[in-house]
Amino acid sequence: MAAKTTPRTILADRSVATVVGLAFLILFGAGLVLPVLPLYARSFGVGYAQAGLLVASYSFARLVCDLVAGIVVDRWGERAAGAMGLALTTVGALLTGLAPTFSLALAFWASAGAGSAVVFAAMYSYLLKVVPKERMGRTLSFFYGAFNGGVVAGALLGGVIASRFGLASPLFLMAGATFIATLLYFRLVQAEGPGLPGPPLVHTESTRGGFGLLGRSGSRLARVARTPGFGMVIATNLAYLWMVAAIFDTLLPLFARDALQMSALGIGIVFSVALAAEFIVLYPAGSLSDRRGRRFVLLPSLAALAVMTVAVGLAQSPLGLAAVVALLGIASGFAGVPPAAMLADVIPEHQSGTGVGIFRFSGDLGFTLGPLVAGFTAGTLGFQAAFAIAALPTIAAFVLVARGQETLGQPGASGVAK
Secondary structure (H helix, E strand, O other): OHHHOOHHHHHOOHHHHHHHHHHHHHHHHHHHHOOOHHHHHHOOOOOHHHHHHHHHHHHHHHHHHHHHHHHHHHHHHHHHHHHHHHHHHHHHHHHHHHOOOHHHHHHHHHHHHHHHHHHHHHHHHHHHHHOOHHHHHHHHHHHHHHHHHHHHHHHHHHHHHHHHHOOOHHHHHHHHHHHHHHHHHHHHHHHHHHHOOOOOOOOOOOOOOOHHHHHHHHHHHHHHHOOOOHHHHHHHHHHHHHHHHHHHHHHHHHHHHHOOOOOHHHHHHHHHHHHHHHHHHHHHHHHHHHHHOHHHHHHHHHHHHHHHHHHHOOOOOHHHHHHHHHHHHHHHHHHHOHHHHHHHHHOOHHHHHHHHHHHHHHHHHHHHHHHHHHHHHHHHHOHHHHHHHHOHHHHHHHHHHHHOOOOOOOOOOOOOOO
16 A cells, blocks of 8 residues: 555645644754754854754753653643744743843743744644555655745745845844744644544643643653664764754855855855755655665665765855755665654554654754764864764764664554555
8 A cells, every 4th residue: 555655645635734834834944943053053143053042042941841742732722832832932032133142142042942832732633633554654755845945935035035134133023924824824734623533643641730740751762762763863864964954054164154254145045955954855865764664764774874974064164065965965865764654663563652742852852962962072172073973873883774674564553664
């Protein structure tokens, strides 16, 4: 059945089309900011480490709020929770652009990250409820593709806007994009909401008073952690998101400006090249992963990802940087799809909620630590060392996957990506 699933089949589902379109708009707003956020931090007169701290504050807030976000979605539903999260993100982005001091910018950007935690908990929950399990893997390829497409479009425009109107201007545009997304989300998800079957799958236990879920979480986490192959999945997701945050969100903009003297516009173009290359290979990566196995795709892509991460720091010109980053984007696209499919392979359906929560937590942990380590090492050891150190988690993930077993078709799993 899965072999007959086509892109048209997936996007013909109105629920999927709604979430994919909203994801594109939300990430378009984020893409406006990503190429210039470390530069905006530096405009306050802070060093590289503090620039990495500003980038990391968003994901750190998301990390802290992940479990709370799940409870909010369970209590208020995907429509209300998602709209509230988007509203918080809108206000956080606007206030970050208006912040008179670095400390306030840090706090406001963290609040935007907290809103993002609720938004994506709601969107994942919505997809889990409306998408047939046999289409989940390919559907997630489109969902992630919307991320990349939005960031590609936003990154190019963000560079243009920042070069003409200042480094804070993309934050104002992001606030506008997420405000529009708030209105659309509230309306479009409402149209689909009444037909959703049953309770959310992300949190299958009662959340009455919130304490029942929290009280039982320890034993559930322990059971899921003992699932064969789950540790490999979590480590791979952490390493991948570490790379994304350390390279794309932190080191690349700083290296391009300070080492290669590139403008904000040039940095936006480089971002667009990388993310466009990644976008092109997402669906082929998902399809190949379903047909040939997760490790078949993941092992060579992780190896290429480690090599290209180091190579970025060796670029000598803007053109050379664009070429290396394009190859990095291809490797990133192939490496980014299998972890979520592996999660679906190894986690039994009755534990899917806890598995998804830990999976998102591990990614946000990498997204938080990556910029902090990258900013610190760039400031103390230089860019080349920082890029080399940023490749270490990817190398560790490669070793774990090489020593692990193929997860496709593993008995007892939920099979959502099959």
